[in-house]
Amino acid sequence: GEDVEQSLFLSVREGxxxxxxxxxxxxxxxxxxxxxxxxxxxxxxxxxxxxNMDMKQDQRLTVLLNKKDKHLSLRIADTQTGDSAIYxxxxxxxxxxxxxxxxxxxxxxxx
Amino acid sequence: DSxxxxxxxxxxxxxxxxxxxxxxxxxxxxxxxxxxxxxDQGLQFLIHYYNGExxxxxxxxxxxxxxxxxxxxxxxxxxxxxxxxSALYFCASSVAGPRGPYGYTFGxxxxxxxx
Numbered sequence: 001g002e003d004v005e006q007s008l009f010l011s012v013r014e015g016x017x018x019x020x021x022x023x024x025x026x027x028x029x030x031x032x033x034x035x036x037x038x039x040x041x042x043x044x045x046x047x048x049x050x051x052n053m054d055m056k057q058d059q060r061l062t063v064l065l066n067k068k069d070k071h072l073s074l075r076i077a078d079t080q081t082g083d084s085a086i087y088x089x090x091x092x093x094x095x096x097x098x099x100x101x102x103x104x105x106x107x108x109x110x111x
Numbered sequence: 112d113s114x115x116x117x118x119x120x121x122x123x124x125x126x127x128x129x130x131x132x133x134x135x136x137x138x139x140x141x142x143x144x145x146x147x148x149x150x151d152q153g154l155q156f157l158i159h160y161y162n163g164e165x166x167x168x169x170x171x172x173x174x175x176x177x178x179x180x181x182x183x184x185x186x187x188x189x190x191x192x193x194x195x196x197s198a199l200y201f202c203a204s205s206v207a208g209p210r211g212p213y214g215y216t217f218g219x220x221x222x223x224x225x226x
Contacts, residue, residue, distance in 0.1 A: 033214045042113065042201060042217040098167045099215060101154040
């Protein structure tokens with residue numbers, strides 16, 4: 001069935017790199033997404049990657065995609081306290097009929 | 112401001128009552144999606160409308176219903192409310208489906224508390 005899974009918590013020190021991992025089941029997913037949710041707010045699109053790409057870099061963010069293993073990761077370089085939030089990966093399912101989200105990874109950045 | 116407007120922002124109501132949540136999609140977006148976010152269930156897909164027609168249904172209870180109107184705004188109706196329905200309800204919109212590079216645009220949500 002449809003499923004997107006993430007680890008629930010990650011704690012890092014300010015200035016370190018953060019890596020958030022995600023696995024998904026639907027191999028027909030064309031785009032894969034990362035969203036960020038700050039406390040009391042909605043989800044904000046952070047970045048995306050097309051399924052025929054292995055890597056995408058956008059300033060401090062690097063997305064890696066291993067399509068064979070259906071594994072997606074988000075790396076945040078030089079993590080700042082302002083990066084503390086919940087990060088969701090999401091994959092379209094059923095030929096784009098809906099976006100399925102992982103449980104979200106709560107990133108805590110300690111000064 | 113994401114361009115997706117949800118009202119009300121907060122709602123407190125009693126068990127057994129009925130409420131209506133409203134969503135206005137971003138200008139030009141034809142698709143509206145509803146999600147429920149609770150602590151124990153995460154972000155659950157409820158229903159998807161495209162240009163007034165229902166396109167996909169997720170884990171939506173029979174007590175819940177939705178519609179999308181000709182002006183493209185959408186309403187989510189929750190009836191016979193139970194304590195367990197307390198959650199954040201998000202609306203998201205997109206031009207079509209999440210096939211493009213932009214995914215969905217989310218509203219800021221309606222926090223429903225059932226007492």
